[in-house]
Amino acid sequence: MFHDFIEDELSRQSIFRAEEFLSIDYVPEHLPHREEELRTLLRGFKTLISAPGRTSPRFVIEGPVGTGKTAVAKRFSEELVTAARKRGVRLHGIHINCRVNKSPFLVYLRVLREFRPDFPRRGHSPEELLQIILDTLDEQDRYVLLILDEFDYFIINPRGQEILYALTRLVDDRLNEQQRISLLLIGRDLQSSLGTLDYSTLSTLQHNSLRFQKYSAVALYDILHERVALAFQDGVVLDDTLHLICDIAAEYGDARYAIELLCRAGKQAEQVGSDYVVPEFVRKAKADTHPELRKEVFESLPLHNKLLLLAAARQLRGVQDAYVTMGDVEDMYRTVCEEYNQAPRAHTQIWEWVQDFAAHGILDTKKSGPGQRGQTTLIGLSDLPAEMLEQFLLQLIEE
């Protein structure tokens, strides 16, 4: 009976206690296996509190996907700001994702709006905005810890590098004044991109760099264990299930992937009405997702970037080879555009996007060898199955 069914569903206790603790935005109070890194940061920035305005520390955090860079930076910033407040220092931690705020102008605007929320978008150059920020900070006697996250998205373009020059120059220009802005740069592999900067910019940063290592299965277990206690009812996630997740995710050392597997396995269990999250749900979850398919990254892409990726995935799915040519992908892109009633963009634009995807590790590119006619760019995918990428994009485009 339908009535019984409803009563049954309503009386059923969810296996989740609080699912929000599995969300990617949640930053836990305690970050197992990153205590040492947090301490190093606090040591590096403590002059912001003990001698405000005298120095402007700069630090770089680097490391592979899902190794806790963002989580550590956010937790660190919150603790530093709280400690500063207690001592009467007006310090503001501002976390900016460079994947979303793609230019120095947008970064400055975001900083300025922290203090002047209604500041208009139009009418000022980036340089002017920076000056207004400094004037505002001087007037109100405030300090900023500026965290530029996913900075690799930024540094590959010359405008991205400008912001580093501008912010490092501030230190020299204001030698006898209060230093207002300190920097924490975060990225997967900044050293190689920073290598193109001049020595003075580089040397100040290289001295203060922290490299986060991939998490081992043991570390992942400690991380997940705390998350399970927050997110699930007692005892519903079997220990074997946790170990399986950790073994799978340890291949990448990626805590985000581990948490995603846990979350998906939990949802599977809930969906079929199981009282326990058993290992089989993890195997299913693993087949449905891949550590490189980060929804938040793909979601923010403009439609045509998605269409181009979809074209690459389709082209790659149809062939035996690991790589396809740029020309073939472009042809497929035009077909895909037709399908979606979109006017295709020009070659130069597409070319830029491909470079962008390659820089961010979404696509692999290489030059064709001498065997092929002429020299052409070849496009591939690292270890992400083309079909999975295709399905994932189709879903995103439909939404």
Ligand SMILES: Nc1ncnc2c1ncn2[C@@H]1O[C@H](COP(=O)(O)OP(=O)(O)OP(=O)(O)O)[C@@H](O)[C@H]1O
């Ligand atoms: N030591 C830890 N303890 C608890 N949770 C962690 C820890 N490290 C990472 N996490 C969690 O794992 C997820 C991924 O971590 P985070 O976003 O900090 O990775 P990241 O290094 O910034 O990755 P990316 O390079 O993709 O930006 C987040 O949900 C975060 O809360």
Ligand SMILES: [Mg+2]
């Ligand atoms: Mg991050």
